[in-house]
Amino acid sequence: MHGARKAFACAVILATTALTSGQSFADEEVNVYSYRQPSLIQPLLDAFTAKTGIKTNVVFSDKGLGERIAAEGENSPADVMLTVDIGRLDTAKQLGIAEPIKSEVVAKDIPSQFRDVDGDWVGLTARARIIYASRERVDQTAITYEELADPKWKGRICTRSGQHDYTLGLIASMIVHHGEAETEKWLVGLRDNLARKPTGNDRAQVKSIYAGECDIALGNTYYMGQMETNDAEPEQKDWAASVRLIFPNAEDRGTHVNISGVILNKYAPNRDNAMKLIEFLTTPDAQEIYAETNFEYPLTPGVAIAERVKGWGELKPDDISLSEIAKYRKAASEMVDRVAFDDGPAS
Template sequence: MTPTTRLCALALTSSLMAVPALAQSVNLYTTREPGLLNPVLESFTKDTGIKVNAVFLKDGLQERVKAEGSNSPADVMLMVDVGQIDAAAAAGVTQPVSSATVDKIVPKQLRGADNNWVTLTQRARVVIVSKERVKQDSIGYEDLADPKWKGKLCIRAGQHPYNNAFFAAYLAHYGAEKTEAFLKGVKANTARKPGGGDREVARDIQSGQCDIGLINTYYIGLMSQAKNEQKGWYDAIKPLKSSFKDGGTHVNVSAAAIAKHAPNKENAVKLIEYMLSEKAQTLYADGNFEFPVNPDVKESAAVKLLGTITPDRIPLSDIAKNRKAAADLVDKVGFDN
């Protein structure tokens, strides 16, 4: 954080702390990009009359709320990774979300322990293949270690949070021994050293360097609308129906929690409930080709492009707990070397 950014953040914090907890306001701390959230926040204010004071942070959200302690103005924390939101709950800076609306809409495995956080949208991690060279339409994640893909698989670094969460989910399904064998098998199949981004996996499939890879679904959506060479990457790939053989599709999430010392708790609940409504889910999910968590939203941009998904049944909180063990296994097998 630059000195200028730090001063701006301190000034914003001071101004928030100086404002009393108004009945018609709610304070949001988030690591999401403003462009994705602002349409939903503006709609919320228009429909409810409740003003949203949003603080956008690149990182350090949990640490900031913890440092502010009981004087923190934060009402709602919104993060883009299950590990981050679960760590906030473990750090004791959240409180349970008590809401019949939340309980009705959000499946239990997509909520934190004791409802300390709630999923708002989902992004799936799926297998993509060459549209020209691979003919199958579905795959079990376990098959990524099949020797038939030797020298044909591209993947970003195993320690990247996207893959770390995926490997943590594999660990939750199969335990350490089978996960280690899986990692060794995937590494043996790589066409190049793991690295780059998800879109580079699509690029390398187009070039013929590899035939198969892993990608987050929203990248597929963004490439489909690209006006540059990325549209060609999109045209060269085919997403497969991807799932664990004894479960569903691996997802990560954007999720919200109510801050432990929220001065506007009632409005915090209202904001979370609103973000689960059909109207807000369409605005929010479509902004980044994410899958709505509200099952009544049938025609989201992601569903239109990629079809429906069945999220894996493993609780996301279990995945979060397995992340360190998964990272240790990645290092043990030298996945990123």
């Protein structure tokens, strides 16, 4: 066994096995490096194994998996990498670790704006970058991203770091729509409307609204579902109840969406099984599991959105290509530093 493969076997933190009692399958497997938490993908892997008999081995980390695959090179045990943001998908592409995914199944299931133009990554689910608004202190029910720079919001907005992947995706989308000069003016206006320095994750922004520290915040849709169903930390249900969702630009170009997605390692040792997994993840069955388990939007046309997610309002997604947005992430990151966004509002 190659050293990397042995290390992988020792590092495996989650594996699924065939679920059909009494059946024996060939000793087949697929190795997954995942930025997605095991609890979020376990139901999908269970369903895949039950259908195919292919065992899945998963290594989870919240950082560095693309770089790890690149360092492992030809000895990498990874067959696929699952990730949660266009930024990490694009990073994998730039690292040169991805083999183009060529599949009629995938091309049929996933719309082109959610696939890399060269096939180096494929989107699996979408989440919208929306506005959480205080039910008590915000009356309006429509908003635009551009409006976040309006002085009427001065001292009323919370958000996480400008250098976080989710924020960079939004800023990059603004560059695509408005150009760098106008986007920089907008970002300065947004910065000066902040109630405090950017800090915490998306849930922390909702907590700040609940505490009265700000009135609106940027966040991803699926966090609402995670808070509303959090029995382990019931105080998060109170945070969620204090806000409602507003989908920005619903009346014009649509709301910015980001994606979770998958790449195929160009040195995948189990390439055929990897392709079977990728194709399975785009099928209606798998997309329904994503929708119900993770409160995300399926990308495969015709797959139903979870009832809880429907209750938040109708999503009209911005149809700009995610590949186009990825081109401007570096410019967005430089802009965040240039305007000192993470230092908070100017004095």
